[in-house]
Amino acid sequence: MTRLPRSGADAFRLLPIAAALVLASVPAHGQEAAPATVEACTAVEVDAARLACYDAAMKREGTSPQQADAQAADAREFKQAVAEYRKLDRKALPAGERARRVVSDLFGSEHGAASLNASIANAGKGGLLDSRWELARDSKLGTFNFRAYKPVYLMPAFWSSDPNEQPTSSNPEMPPQSGELSDVEAKFQLSFKTKAVENLFGDNGDIWMGYTQTSRWQVYNSENSRPFRETNYEPEVMLVFRNGYSLGGWRGRMLGIGINHQSNGRADPLSRSWNRVVVNVGLDRDNWALMLRPWWRLSDGDEDENPGIENYIGRGDATLVYTRGGHEFSLMARHSLRGGEDSRGAVQLDWGFPLTRTLRGHLQVFDGYGESLIDYDHRATYIGLGVSLLEWF
Numbered sequence: 001m002t003r004l005p006r007s008g009a010d011a012f013r014l015l016p017i018a019a020a021l022v023l024a025s026v027p028a029h030g031q032e033a034a035p036a037t038v039e040a041c042t043a044v045e046v047d048a049a050r051l052a053c054y055d056a057a058m059k060r061e062g063t064s065p066q067q068a069d070a071q072a073a074d075a076r077e078f079k080q081a082v083a084e085y086r087k088l089d090r091k092a093l094p095a096g097e098r099a100r101r102v103v104s105d106l107f108g109s110e111h112g113a114a115s116l117n118a119s120i121a122n123a124g125k126g127g128l129l130d131s132r133w134e135l136a137r138d139s140k141l142g143t144f145n146f147r148a149y150k151p152v153y154l155m156p157a158f159w160s161s162d163p164n165e166q167p168t169s170s171n172p173e174m175p176p177q178s179g180e181l182s183d184v185e186a187k188f189q190l191s192f193k194t195k196a197v198e199n200l201f202g203d204n205g206d207i208w209m210g211y212t213q214t215s216r217w218q219v220y221n222s223e224n225s226r227p228f229r230e231t232n233y234e235p236e237v238m239l240v241f242r243n244g245y246s247l248g249g250w251r252g253r254m255l256g257i258g259i260n261h262q263s264n265g266r267a268d269p270l271s272r273s274w275n276r277v278v279v280n281v282g283l284d285r286d287n288w289a290l291m292l293r294p295w296w297r298l299s300d301g302d303e304d305e306n307p308g309i310e311n312y313i314g315r316g317d318a319t320l321v322y323t324r325g326g327h328e329f330s331l332m333a334r335h336s337l338r339g340g341e342d343s344r345g346a347v348q349l350d351w352g353f354p355l356t357r358t359l360r361g362h363l364q365v366f367d368g369y370g371e372s373l374i375d376y377d378h379r380a381t382y383i384g385l386g387v388s389l390l391e392w393f
Contacts, residue, residue, distance in 0.1 A: 065127035065284075068136065069251065072123035072244065075116040121203055123244045128289040128323070128393045129253040129282045134195070135242040137203050143195050148390045149210050150191035151330075151350065153362045155386030158187040158216065162380040167270060182221040185229060187384055189214045200239070208256075210236045216372060230374045236260040238280065249285055256280035260295070264373045271305050272373035274298075289321045289393065311342045312377045313370035321392045326354040328391045334368075344369050344379075352391040362388035 041053035063071075121137035124130050132147065134140045163181040193210035200207065215231040218224065238258030245252040256279070263273030275298040283290045294316035297309070317334030328351070335345035346368025352360045364384040370376045 063122075063125055065124050065130070065251075068122050068125040068127075071119045072121075075119035078116060117203075120244070121242070124242075124251060124253050124284070127251075127253065128284045128287070128321070131393060133208075133240055133254055133282070134206070135240075135254055140198055140206075143198050146192050146194050148191070149193040150189065150212050151352070151362070151388060151392060152190055152390040153364075153386055153388040154186070154188040155362065155364065155384035156186050156219075157184060157386065158364075158382060158384035159184050160380050160382050162378075164375045164378040164380070167374045168377065180221075180224060181229065182218055184220055186217040186219045187215065187386075188217075196237075201241075204242050206240050208238050208240055208258075210234075210238065214372070230264060230372045232262060232264055232373050234260065234262045236278070238278070240280075247283065250283040250288075250290065251285060252281070252283050254280070254282040256282075262373065266374075268305070270374060272309075272376065273305060274300070274309055287323045291319045291321075293317050293319075306376065309376050311336045311338060312344050314345050319392075323393055326360075328352040328360075328393065330392055346370055350391075352388050355387070360388040360391065362386050362391075 041050055044050040044053050118137055122139075123136065125136035125139055130136050130139050132149075160183050163183050165179055165181050189212065191210070191212040193208050195206050196209050197207035199205065212234040213231065214234075216229045217226070218229050219226050221227070236258050238256045240254055240256040243252040243255055258278050258280070260276045260278045261273070262276075264271070266272070276295040277298065278293055278295040281292040283292075296315075314334035315337045317332055319330055319332045321328065321330045323329075330350045332348040332350075333345065336342055346366065348364065348366040351363045353363075355361050362385070364382070366382040367380075369379050371380065371382050
């Protein structure tokens, strides 16, 4: 298997490059554009970012998700009525009713059908999930524009209740490794995605490529030369479809299926890696978004470095996000979906809160197994505090 960069120095060098790519996409995701005037927007090179800059400068307000959903519902109802009218025998109808059929034919023409289909395809436009995945027909911005993916943050203080000084693997051939660790370190995460293919099936079906990197840095451990304790690399590819169903007050917006690789780029006995097929189901309502992700591990055959990793990190997770007044709360829970001694999991709470116009504070609390790959079979509580450039939404 091809390895990603191994050393902490290599991971640190990626920080300014990835950060620049992600920051370039901020205006395209509903974040406040930095330029305050229309004239300043002319300097923005990326088309999607420039349009968002103009919208922000002009304080333009688009159609709300509720309005888009109502228009889509009306369009579906009208199309159904047209289909039923066409099934009737017109010769047996009164003149007035035949005239109504003529009107229905008008809206069933190529132009009328296209207008109705466009309204249906724009359901949820402007909602939380649409803002990040370009789900609505008129929200699509083309390919190979870098977009934010998972939260981007820097935590100068990341405390552990039980530092894992002897990381072990469930592989009996891999002996434990020991090292003195500080219980406070720094943690940062970079994450971005880009759309490689748009509208693979008519006006639906986009292929996204994503990358997330999370590092834990023993910056306060001067006795051991301040090493990077662990860096996890997570590239993935996902095929995303727009949905439009309702479920108990929630709106089903997206369905994705993809391949996910996660590793720490280290040599045995500290090597950790696995591959998964991940299904992503996204729903939202008002200021809430819910992401459900079951996954299935792909076997590494006889070279399995971490057998049983899914009994610790889990076989699926759920993330609930709520936004209000510049604050954003997210709760992630995952579980092995097994009972007895294999019943394990984790929960993580993140709170992003405004500090300045473009910068947020970020508080993170984690409890359970698998905060990082090196600790996949180690349970501890972690608390981190720092700043965030981008949250989920």
